[in-house]
Every structure is written in structure tokens, then in C-alpha cells.
Amino acid sequence: MNKKKPVLAAAIGLMAAMAIGPAQSDPVDDKLVIDGELEMVTRTKAPEGSPFEEVLSGWLYRTEETRALEADSFQNPGMLYVERGEEIWNEVDGAAGKSCASCHGEAASSMKGVGAHYPKWNAAAGKPYNLELKINDCRTANMEAEPYKFDAADQKALVTYIKHQSIGMPMEIDLSAGDMQSWWERGKERYYLRMGQLNLACATCHENYNGHYIRADHLSQGNVNGFPTYRLKQANMVSLHNRFRGCIRDTRATPPKAFSDDLMALEVYVTWRGGGLSIETPAVRQ
Amino acid sequence: MKLTRREALVLSAGAALIAFAGGRAGPAFAGAAETDQAIKDFTGGTEPQSGRITLTAPEIAENGNTVPVSVYVESPMTAEDHVASVMLLAEGNPNPDVATFHFTPMSGEATATTRMRLAKTQNVVAVAKMSDGSVYVDRKEVKVTIGGCGG
Amino acid sequence: MATPKPRVKVPKTASAGEIVTVKTLISHEMESGQRKDQNGNAIPRKIINKFTCTFEGEPVFSCDIDPAIAANPYFEFAAKVEKSGTFAFEWVDDDGSVYTADAKIEVN
Numbered sequence: 152m153n154k155k156k157p158v159l160a161a162a163i164g165l166m167a168a169m170a171i172g173p174a175q176s177d178p179v180d181d182k183l184v185i186d187g188e189l190e191m192v193t194r195t196k197a198p199e200g201s202p203f204e205e206v207l208s209g210w211l212y213r214t215e216e217t218r219a220l221e222a223d224s225f226q227n228p229g230m231l232y233v234e235r236g237e238e239i240w241n242e243v244d245g246a247a248g249k250s251c252a253s254c255h256g257e258a259a260s261s262m263k264g265v266g267a268h269y270p271k272w273n274a275a276a277g278k279p280y281n282l283e284l285k286i287n288d289c290r291t292a293n294m295e296a297e298p299y300k301f302d303a304a305d306q307k308a309l310v311t312y313i314k315h316q317s318i319g320m321p322m323e324i325d326l327s328a329g330d331m332q333s334w335w336e337r338g339k340e341r342y343y344l345r346m347g348q349l350n351l352a353c354a355t356c357h358e359n360y361n362g363h364y365i366r367a368d369h370l371s372q373g374n375v376n377g378f379p380t381y382r383l384k385q386a387n388m389v390s391l392h393n394r395f396r397g398c399i400r401d402t403r404a405t406p407p408k409a410f411s412d413d414l415m416a417l418e419v420y421v422t423w424r425g426g427g428l429s430i431e432t433p434a435v436r437q
Numbered sequence: 438m439k440l441t442r443r444e445a446l447v448l449s450a451g452a453a454l455i456a457f458a459g460g461r462a463g464p465a466f467a468g469a470a471e472t473d474q475a476i477k478d479f480t481g482g483t484e485p486q487s488g489r490i491t492l493t494a495p496e497i498a499e500n501g502n503t504v505p506v507s508v509y510v511e512s513p514m515t516a517e518d519h520v521a522s523v524m525l526l527a528e529g530n531p532n533p534d535v536a537t538f539h540f541t542p543m544s545g546e547a548t549a550t551t552r553m554r555l556a557k558t559q560n561v562v563a564v565a566k567m568s569d570g571s572v573y574v575d576r577k578e579v580k581v582t583i584g585g586c587g588g
Numbered sequence: 589m590a591t592p593k594p595r596v597k598v599p600k601t602a603s604a605g606e607i608v609t610v611k612t613l614i615s616h617e618m619e620s621g622q623r624k625d626q627n628g629n630a631i632p633r634k635i636i637n638k639f640t641c642t643f644e645g646e647p648v649f650s651c652d653i654d655p656a657i658a659a660n661p662y663f664e665f666a667a668k669v670e671k672s673g674t675f676a677f678e679w680v681d682d683d684g685s686v687y688t689a690d691a692k693i694e695v696n
Binding site: 225226228230231234235386387 | 593595597611613615617658659660662
């Protein structure tokens with residue numbers, strides 16, 4: 152095989168995609184209805200102050216086959232992790248001899264809507280908490296169990312399960328609580344901050360070039376309503392902070408640590424940007 | 438906003454590096470000859486005909502790691518006249534074998550759907566063997582793309 | 589992931605002679621044997637290599653599986669049902685483990 156070929160192809164591809172004549176391809180005009188029953192909001196009026204008129208779910212940027220996978224809750228491989236999360240919910244762990252269910256009972260009722268409102272201000276910690284941090288807090292304080300390490304299989308499954316209890320509900324966070332507004336501002340700065348050898352900000356791809364192709368990838372608005380999301384590439388669940396880090400790594404920058412203040416601020420900000428979209432967890436993406 | 442010339446150049450260089458690194462240590466690929474041999478082993482040398490079998494796969498796969506694929510073979514599916522097996526192959530994978538489906542009259546219809554891995558853009562081949570020994574084939578090219586940042 | 593868990597979907601009821609759609613999914617990494625670990629050593633192959641579906645002991649559909657089947661293997665196929673009964677499903681792992689599931693259907 153000619154080793155030079157991919158180099159040229161990639162260079163020409165990118166030039167063509169981003170510099171010479173950006174290939175614009177609109178997101179599809181399609182409705183996401185899970186199992187023919189649950190109608191999802193994949194397009195909605197953007198929150199005031201957003202650079203967009205309309206916020207769009209990443210689902211609209213995917214191919215027909217990938218969209219179909221998410222629309223069928225049986226075919227969606229992410230549902231395997233929802234089932235695993237249900238097992239964890241009921242498993243006793245830690246010195247206190249408790250499971251999640253010991254205190255919270257049936258997740259279908261106690262967790263309904265909960266995941267749709269994270270990240271949330273945590274007064275004790277003096278910072279916003281996402282579900283992962285909240286779960287670890289609960290594990291150490293109430294279950295007397297070890298906190299999950301970032302991206303442990305059980306952490307991803309449990310977060311997926313809890314978030315899934317809010318499927319179809321609008322993602323909406325409360326910026327008036329505590330110091331959320333300043334975290335939002337910090338996240339906004341981070342969103343527009345150019346980084347890495349490629350000198351890209353989040354906004355370069357997901358605001359300025361969404362709808363275009365970067366090589367073969369159809370760039371979305373980068374909304375987070377489907378996380379944790381089943382990615383075909385990994386054939387596994389991918390957490391939001393894993394995706395943040397992957398994206399930043401791809402700009403040739405050193406990614407901040409998962410759940411660091413930088414990424415928590417970014418989570419607050421991008422969650423706000425996609426406000427009103429339905430929680431799709433587990434979404435299916437490329 | 439438009440990318441400046443410098444930004445575009447930096448982007449290209451970065452992507453080129455990634456593509457180069459990725460392209461170097463690839464495994465050997467099966468190729469058409471090995472696929473033909475696998476088909477011969479499956480059919481016992483009977484020449485495949487076209488028709489009756491339909492292979493459905495996306496023209497462009499969003500990710501080669503999970504590519505949906507379906508086969509359907511026209512047949513009355515009776516004890517006397519049915520589809521015995523369908524072999525699925527991928528010419529450009531390190532090994533061409535993907536899966537072999539076995540049907541019976543109780544299948545009612547010779548149809549199957551699964552998800553496969555494709556190492557690169559290539560032909561996917563489906564070969565059906567009927568209860569009377571006749572053989573049918575269908576082929577589809579599936580383009581496998583690389584993510585935007587190589588990530 | 590923990591022990592592979594199968595999921596199956598079969599209609600609860602059907603009329604005699606009807607052809608129904610059967611869907612199956614199982615959690616499994618399908619380690620292809622083609623990958624290398626961080627030290628450059630080949631990761632040994634570990635896949636589900638065989639799937640079978642029977643109805644009241646009679647074969648309906650089966651599949652020989654190679655490493656090119658994606659992680660979390662999905663199989664969808666058809667079955668013609670003449671009477672009420674139970675579908676039995678079986679997945680065989682390279683390590684010899686067998687994972688099973690079943691589903692009842694009422695035919696009237």
C-alpha cells in the first residue's frame with residue numbers, strides 16, 4: 152500500500168472540507184420517536200442568549216442506520232447498560248450494607264426527572280455537581296463504599312440508568328442556584344478558548360461549522376442531551392467527560408482531568424446551550 | 438467565521454500526521470482471492486448465480502466498528518425447497534469470514550440482520566446455498582469513513 | 589462488563605402459520621484477536637462463536653460467528669409458528685460458557 156496516500160487524502164480532504172469549499176449538509180428533517188411511542192424533542196427554540204435560533208439534537212446529524220438504532224429501544228445496544236445499571240441500583244455495596252434502592256426505592260419514580268436537571272449547584276461542595284459526583288458522594292457518605300473511579304464500567308452503567316429515567320423529558324438546569332452563573336461564565340470562556348496545536352475552540356467546530364463535514368464527520372452542535380451515549384466507534388457507553396477529553400485531545404491539547412473545575416464549568420455551559428432538548432440517554436452516535 | 442489560511446494549514450498537517458500514524462501498522466487484509474476460496478469451500482465449487490438474494494448494507498458506514506447488514510433470500514421455505522445457509526463475507530477484512538446463517542423451513546422466511554465490523558471501504562458479499570444445491574450471490578460496496586479528527 | 593446478559597424479543601401472541609420477527613441482543617465485547625494491548629502484545633480472541641434458536645426442540649435459525657461480528661452481537665430473523673410453545677436461545681462463548689434465554693409465544 153502507498154503510505155503517502157492517506158496523508159494526501161487527509162490533507163486534501165480537510166482543506167476541501169474546511170478551507171476551500173466547506174461541504175454543507177443540513178441536519179435531516181426527521182422525527183425521533185422511540186418504539187413508535189415516545190416522541191422526542193430534537194429541535195427546539197434556543198435559550199435566550201444562545202448564538203443559535205434553534206438547538207438541534209446530534210441525532211439529526213447521523214445517518215439513517217444510526218438514527219434507526221436509537222429509535223428502537225430493543226436494538227439500541229445502550230439499553231444493555233441501562234439493564235446493568237438497574238442491577239447495580241439494587242446491589243448492596245459498602246460497609247453500611249445499603250444499595251441505591253435502600254434509600255431511593257424504585258428508580259422509575261424516585262429518579263424520574265432527576266438526570267434532566269444536572270449539573271446542579273451543590274452548596275456543601277461549593278461547586279456544581281454532575282450525576283457522577285453526586286453518586287460518588289452518596290457512595291462514600293451513605294453507603295460507606297468506595298467512590299467509582301472515572302469511567303469505571305459500573306459508574307457508566309449506573310449514570311446511564313439514572314439518566315434514562317428522564318428519557319423524553321426536557322434538559323433544563325437551574326442557573327439561579329448558588330454560584331451557577333459564574334460557573335456558566337467560566338464554561339462559556341472555556342467554550343470559546345482556542346487550544347492545542349490545531350488552535351481550535353469548541354465553538355470552531357460546533358458553533359461555526361456545525362452542519363459541515365470535517366473529513367467524513369458531520370459536525371453537530373455538540374449538545375449533551377444523549378449522554379452517556381452509545382458510540383459505534385467504541386461499541387460502548389461513552390461518558391460526557393470522556394467525550395470532552397477526547398475532543399480536546401484531538402485539538403492536540405492536554406485535556407483537563409475529568410470532573411475538574413474546567414470541565415465542570417464546560418458541562419454547565421453546554422448543558423445550558425442544549426436546554427429544552429429531550430434527554431435521549433442512551434443515545435446512539437457514530 | 439471562516440478559517441484563516443494558517444488555521445487550515447495547521448489542521449491539514451495535524452490530520453495528515455494522524456492519518457500517517459494510523460496507516461502504518463495495519464494488519465494484512467484478506468482480499469478477493471481469499472474470499473473466493475472461502476466461497477468455494479462453502480459452495481463446494483458450484484458457480485454462484487445472481488438474483489434471489491438481496492444484501493442490504495449502508496452505502497457509507499458511519500463507523501466501521503458497527504455496520505448494520507441484512508440478507509433476504511426469495512424462497513418458499515418448504516421442506517423440499519428452502520434456503521439452507523447464507524454466508525456473509527468481507528473482502529477487505531483481515532479475515533473474510535463474518536458469519537454463516539443456517540435456516541430451516543421453520544424460519545418461514547430466509548432473512549437475517551446483524552451488525553459487523555469493516556476494517557476499511559470494501560465489498561461485502563452474501564452467498565446463499567439452497568436445499569437443491571444451487572447458489573446465489575449478491576455484493577455491496579460499503580464505504581468506511583474516518584472520524585473528523587482521527588479521534 | 590459483567591456476565592454477558594442476553595435480551596430477546598418475540599411477540600407474545602401470533603396466529604397459526606404466521607411468520608414473526610425475532611430479535612436478540614447480548615452484551616459481549618467480541619474481542620477479535622486482532623487487537624494489541626499497550627505493550628504491543630496480541631489480545632487473545634474471545635468471542636461468541638455460535639448462536640442457535642429452537643422452537644420446542646426444533647431448529648429455527650442458527651449462526652456460526654466470526655470475529656467480524658460487532659461487539660454486543662445482534663441477530664434478527666424470522667420464525668414461522670404453528671402452535672403455542674417456547675423459543676430457546678443459546679449463545680456459545682469461546683471459553684465454553686453457554687448463555688441462554690427463552691421466550692413463550694401463544695398461538696391462536
